[in-house]
Amino acid sequence: MDAGKLPNELLASLLSRVQPRDPRVIIGPGIGRDAAVIDTGGPKLLVAKTDPVTFASDLIGWYAVHVNANDIACTGATPAWLLATLLLPESADAGIAASIFDQLIAACDELAVELIGGHTEVTIGLTRPIVVGAMLGEVDQERLVRPDGGRPGDALLLTQGLAIEGTSVLAREAPDRLRLLGVSDNTIDAAGSYLSDPGISVVRAALAVCEAAPVHCMHDPTEGGLATALYELAEASRVGIVIDIDRVSVLPATKEICKAASLDPLGLLASGALLIAVAEDDLANAISALATVGVPATRIGSLAPSERGVIMMDKRGPAPIPRFSRDEVARFLTQPDQTKEHRGRAETENH
Numbered sequence: 001m002d003a004g005k006l007p008n009e010l011l012a013s014l015l016s017r018v019q020p021r022d023p024r025v026i027i028g029p030g031i032g033r034d035a036a037v038i039d040t041g042g043p044k045l046l047v048a049k050t051d052p053v054t055f056a057s058d059l060i061g062w063y064a065v066h067v068n069a070n071d072i073a074c075t076g077a078t079p080a081w082l083l084a085t086l087l088l089p090e091s092a093d094a095g096i097a098a099s100i101f102d103q104l105i106a107a108c109d110e111l112a113v114e115l116i117g118g119h120t121e122v123t124i125g126l127t128r129p130i131v132v133g134a135m136l137g138e139v140d141q142e143r144l145v146r147p148d149g150g151r152p153g154d155a156l157l158l159t160q161g162l163a164i165e166g167t168s169v170l171a172r173e174a175p176d177r178l179r180l181l182g183v184s185d186n187t188i189d190a191a192g193s194y195l196s197d198p199g200i201s202v203v204r205a206a207l208a209v210c211e212a213a214p215v216h217c218m219h220d221p222t223e224g225g226l227a228t229a230l231y232e233l234a235e236a237s238r239v240g241i242v243i244d245i246d247r248v249s250v251l252p253a254t255k256e257i258c259k260a261a262s263l264d265p266l267g268l269l270a271s272g273a274l275l276i277a278v279a280e281d282d283l284a285n286a287i288s289a290l291a292t293v294g295v296p297a298t299r300i301g302s303l304a305p306s307e308r309g310v311i312m313m314d315k316r317g318p319a320p321i322p323r324f325s326r327d328e329v330a331r332f333l334t335q336p337d338q339t340k341e342h343r344g345r346a347e348t349e350n351h
Contacts, residue, residue: 061099069135077139084131157278167257171188181261205293215277220274221271239303
């Protein structure tokens, strides 16, 4: 199989084998369900999430904290505790381990999350480090935002724009290949900085909008980009989605890199953006609350009855949102690297 998420059909088949037994599990596994929610009997619900970081090697520990915290925040919960599993290749040294630990600690400090344990080992067969995070958080019972809470007629907001994480990963992991494709150094530098500005965390945005308005559902576009996130949100809430593609903001460096590398920004790893569904009457309050914490948001469309499907509108009319069998970052990074071949040809021609 291709690198990346399992196809939804296969994943749904596997998850169908899970037989719920514990009534305290309020939200269990499912397509579009990125965090579990458990009722422990108190006034707060426990929210649990696990996610690995595999695409990036640069700042991998920092990524691991934020991508897990994002999914906790999408339930309206506050991220609180992290368990981290660090798998190192045999080629790693103590300095790499120390650097990743420093990244984990720094990112936890940013979010006031406690690093409470985990596991570390050198693993046979790896070519690069892998960090697997397991994040826990809490939310008041009455403030839980369910992944299946979207309703036809809801306004759909997108924060920040596309595709913060994917653009940054490409710039950090493959700058020489991008230069060979004609991407300028200024753009590569700008793309690399997207990791911190605008940044891949959606925690502040999620908590701010939940304070201001009754949020029906939230979903952060990650692997597979905005397109995959829209399909996941639609499946979780059993709704259709209609978006105005011209209202989807694509960041400048993303546009240049995607054009040069023949990538579609709709399928590019998109942590840092957040999809928010609210009632029409709450739309203005939601946008205002996000602006107050410095997060731009645009209404890109609406939820619709499920029979509408997941479609985009432009000047040519309606069309289905494209589906991506794997993330565009993974597709690019697993393509044969032509850099050495092109350099070799150039050197031959110069002689």
